[in-house]
Amino acid sequence: MNKSVTPVGTDRNVARRESNPFSFLQQEIDRLFEGVNRGFPSFPAFSGAGANLPRMDVSETDKAIEIEAELPGLETKDVQINLSDNVLTIRGEKKNEREEKDKDYHLVERSYGSFSRSVELPQGVKPEDVSAEIAKGVLKVTVKKPAPKQSKQIEIKPAA
Numbered sequence: 001m002n003k004s005v006t007p008v009g010t011d012r013n014v015a016r017r018e019s020n021p022f023s024f025l026q027q028e029i030d031r032l033f034e035g036v037n038r039g040f041p042s043f044p045a046f047s048g049a050g051a052n053l054p055r056m057d058v059s060e061t062d063k064a065i066e067i068e069a070e071l072p073g074l075e076t077k078d079v080q081i082n083l084s085d086n087v088l089t090i091r092g093e094k095k096n097e098r099e100e101k102d103k104d105y106h107l108v109e110r111s112y113g114s115f116s117r118s119v120e121l122p123q124g125v126k127p128e129d130v131s132a133e134i135a136k137g138v139l140k141v142t143v144k145k146p147a148p149k150q151s152k153q154i155e156i157k158p159a160a
Helices: 023-039
Strands: 056-060 064-070 079-084 087-094 113-120 130-135 138-144
Touching (some): 056 113, 079 130
Antiparallel strands (some): 130 138
């Protein structure tokens, strides 16, 4: 898609006119969707394909990598963590287990379904160096960093 580089935002003055007759229409559509996204920043249901993806923080100390994922309403039985080829994958499913026949919903913002998030880790991470705990809807995964690879200088001997 050919995207215009002309800045369009809250100030609707356009710096230059495009020669493409559809550029104004594209800018107006972009502006419309910008406004929608600004109006609903905290509702993941409006974010399209990533609606069920948990929000994550990935941080690093000198000894470990820490991953925190928001998983409201989930328990340990609802979440799986796998490590394969230096990729840590968090999978889970939030199930809608309610049956309410007498309610007419006017607004539904909570999302249900399965999710999967992956984080690439440094080479050499071992599964036994990964620990995880979940409390108050936040999953915390701690990955111990592998020891730095040792380099060794090789002595060169003269040929016999």
